[in-house]
Amino acid sequence: MLTLTHVFYGIGALLAGTAVLDLRDRRWLQAAFWAILAVPCLAGDSILAANKAGTRWPAQAMGAGVIALAVLASLIRARKVVDDPEDVRARAASAARLGNRLFLPALAIPGITLILVLGARIDALGITAWIEARQLPLIALGIAATLAMVLGIALTRARPVHGLIDGRRLLDSIGWPLALPLLLATLGGVFVETGVGKAISALVGEVIPTDSAVACLLAFGLGMVAFTAIMGNAFAAFPVMMAGIGLPLLVKLHGAQPAALGAMGMLTGYCGTLITPMAANFNVVPVLLLELRDPHAVIRVQWPTALALLIANLILMAVLVFR
Amino acid sequence: MINYWPLLGVAVVVAGFALRRNPMLVVVTAGLVSGFAAGKSPGELLALLGTTLVSNRTLLLLAVTFPAIGVLERAGLRERASAWILGFGRLTVAGLLIPYLAARQLLAMVGLIQVAGHAQTVRPLLAPMAEATATRRHGALDPASRERVLALAAATDNVGVFFGEDVFLAFGAVLLIQGFYDGQGIHLDPLSIGLWALPTAISAFVIHAVRIVMFERRLARRLPEARRVREPPAAPPGEVG
Numbered sequence: 399m400l401t402l403t404h405v406f407y408g409i410g411a412l413l414a415g416t417a418v419l420d421l422r423d424r425r426w427l428q429a430a431f432w433a434i435l436a437v438p439c440l441a442g443d444s445i446l447a448a449n450k451a452g453t454r455w456p457a458q459a460m461g462a463g464v465i466a467l468a469v470l471a472s473l474i475r476a477r478k479v480v481d482d483p484e485d486v487r488a489r490a491a492s493a494a495r496l497g498n499r500l501f502l503p504a505l506a507i508p509g510i511t512l513i514l515v516l517g518a519r520i521d522a523l524g525i526t527a528w529i530e531a532r533q534l535p536l537i538a539l540g541i542a543a544t545l546a547m548v549l550g551i552a553l554t555r556a557r558p559v560h561g562l563i564d565g566r567r568l569l570d571s572i573g574w575p576l577a578l579p580l581l582l583a584t585l586g587g588v589f590v591e592t593g594v595g596k597a598i599s600a601l602v603g604e605v606i607p608t609d610s611a612v613a614c615l616l617a618f619g620l621g622m623v624a625f626t627a628i629m630g631n632a633f634a635a636f637p638v639m640m641a642g643i644g645l646p647l648l649v650k651l652h653g654a655q656p657a658a659l660g661a662m663g664m665l666t667g668y669c670g671t672l673i674t675p676m677a678a679n680f681n682v683v684p685v686l687l688l689e690l691r692d693p694h695a696v697i698r699v700q701w702p703t704a705l706a707l708l709i710a711n712l713i714l715m716a717v718l719v720f721r
Numbered sequence: 722m723i724n725y726w727p728l729l730g731v732a733v734v735v736a737g738f739a740l741r742r743n744p745m746l747v748v749v750t751a752g753l754v755s756g757f758a759a760g761k762s763p764g765e766l767l768a769l770l771g772t773t774l775v776s777n778r779t780l781l782l783l784a785v786t787f788p789a790i791g792v793l794e795r796a797g798l799r800e801r802a803s804a805w806i807l808g809f810g811r812l813t814v815a816g817l818l819i820p821y822l823a824a825r826q827l828l829a830m831v832g833l834i835q836v837a838g839h840a841q842t843v844r845p846l847l848a849p850m851a852e853a854t855a856t857r858r859h860g861a862l863d864p865a866s867r868e869r870v871l872a873l874a875a876a877t878d879n880v881g882v883f884f885g886e887d888v889f890l891a892f893g894a895v896l897l898i899q900g901f902y903d904g905q906g907i908h909l910d911p912l913s914i915g916l917w918a919l920p921t922a923i924s925a926f927v928i929h930a931v932r933i934v935m936f937e938r939r940l941a942r943r944l945p946e947a948r949r950v951r952e953p954p955a956a957p958p959g960e961v962g
Contacts, residue, residue: 402779405782405785406778406781408785409781409782409784409785412784412785412787412788413784435781438774438775438778438781439778439781442775442778445771445772445775446772446775446776449768449771449772454764454768456771457767457768457771457772457775458764458767458768458771459767459771460770460771460772460774460775461766461767461768461769461770461771461774462767462771463771463774464749464770464771464774465749465753465770467745467749468743468745468746468748468749468750469746471743471745471746472742472743472745472746485795488797489794489795489796489797489799489800490797490800491797492795492796492797493796493797493798493800493801493804494797496796496797496801497801498801498805500793500796500797500798500801501798501801501802501805503789503793504789504790504793504798504845504846507786507789507836507841508836508837508841508842511833511835511836512833512836515832515833535832535833535834535835536779536782536835538835539782539785539786539835540782540785543785543786543788543789544785544789546786546789546793547788547789547792549789550789550792550793550796551792553796554792554793554795554796556792556795556796560791560792560795561788561789561791561792562788563791564787564788564791564792564794564795565784565787565788565791566791567791568787568790568791568794568840569784569787574745575744576781576784577745577781578744578745578748579780580774580777580778580780580781581745581748581749581774582748583773583777583780584748584752584770584773584774584777585730585734585748585749585751585752587769587773587776587777588730588752588755588756588769588770588773589727589730589731589752589755591756591759591769591773592727592730592755592756592758592759592761593723593724593727593759594727594728594730594731594755596723597723597724597725597727597728598728598731600723601725628731628734628735632894633894633897636897636898636901637897637901640901645905649907656902656907656909657909657913657914657917658917660898660899660901660902660909660914660917661895661898661914661915661916661917661918661921662917662918662920662921664894664897664898664918665883665884665918665921668883668884671883672876672879672880672883675738675744676734676738676744678744679780679783680839680879681879683783683839683840684839684843684844684872684875684878684879685872685875687839687840687843687844688843688844688848688871688872688874688875690868690871690872691864691868692868692872695868695869695871695872696872696875696876696879698869698872699869699872699873699876699936700876700879700880702932703876703880703925703928703929703932706928706932707884707921707924707925707928710921710924710928711921711924714920714921714924718917718920
């Protein structure tokens, strides 16, 4: 049965292969960086299993790896990727030759993902017999991407090794920020474990005027935005703000409807995600993927949408949650 | 008694970003500060860092598409995407991005979140199409305008997925909300939570669609020479990316 572990073997192979190619190019820091990042992909399950069984050194070594990733990231200097005019001509010629057939493998990624996810809901197809149902959309993406690569290589008559060479080019164009979302999520986990959430909700609960429902709602909404912006993730902010304000003050004291408050509170947090560089996978990674010069280019076009939507959402909450 | 010292970690994050230190270093330092402030031993803290890293590795998943996208880009996928979109003579940037926003929201609403994204669709398809459309419609883009068009394409993907997610299906956010209430003894049906996301989803669509239209008007004003040149440029716009 295919599980997410197999998908991670694929990603681990790409990262390890990139490390080897970087070694050959004598780019030592990059090689070390990608090699460390390959470890959770290739050996993640064993690390977690060993930790559960009481053998803690693999998890501790991985923890040292986290620190090493951060140090390496601060030492690596970004290298401007220059586009060779020869390559530009070759790409134009190839695009003209292959025409719309080029779209086929590209659209196979969403297409096959879609078919597998929808097909899994039809029992007769038996898709869940060979793909683990719990993580199906993610595994489906892995399968689709692999098939698209095979299709692409066949269509363009590239050598199979180009899967690695061209995949590495994309990895290189992003560089260390690829791992930033991962480290931010790790920080979120550490904050939960060390009681940061509890401390913040205790503080917040003490400073707001509790007898006004609207003041509580404002504190809840703006708190979601601010804490999401700091953590880069509304999922980390939600339990903190709910425990501090949402549940004790809005639901229990002022009679807010829990389902409406939960859903709209979370989405209010998403307005914070749109404006923070801490949400690296949404706001930093695309800047690198699109090779933009301004590191905050995406946030700069997003913040007016975020602000207007925040105001709309606060009004919607005030109208809808106290009914 | 609540221990307030771990909050130092939050202070490290804020200070680190304000001082523009490398974010990876800031994040790891904040984790270490917060951990030691909570009284954890170095061994415990290292194991905690290691296990949370492994548990969150799903965030590396976008790399799985890189080999396929990389091979196709070498063969000229982005060039083809811009040439193809130029076949639609009257298309505007808004006419491209607003339907993408709607499709992304609707797909996310039924749980199809992974079918699009910055690596899967924005870089290889949507961004070159948006650039080509803007160039044909409004004339050659100066570097700042070009950046803004590409960033708007990425932003449109973000808004679509954020405010479509979780309306009809119990995925991520809805499960987290339900789980939180469950732990507090309030039992809710996932669908009853998800449907409350609908008013926000509609607001997000309207607000961002209006902004896309306004963006294009401003672009047309910033590049006035395009108004005089009625004929679209013969060659596809220069190099993409």
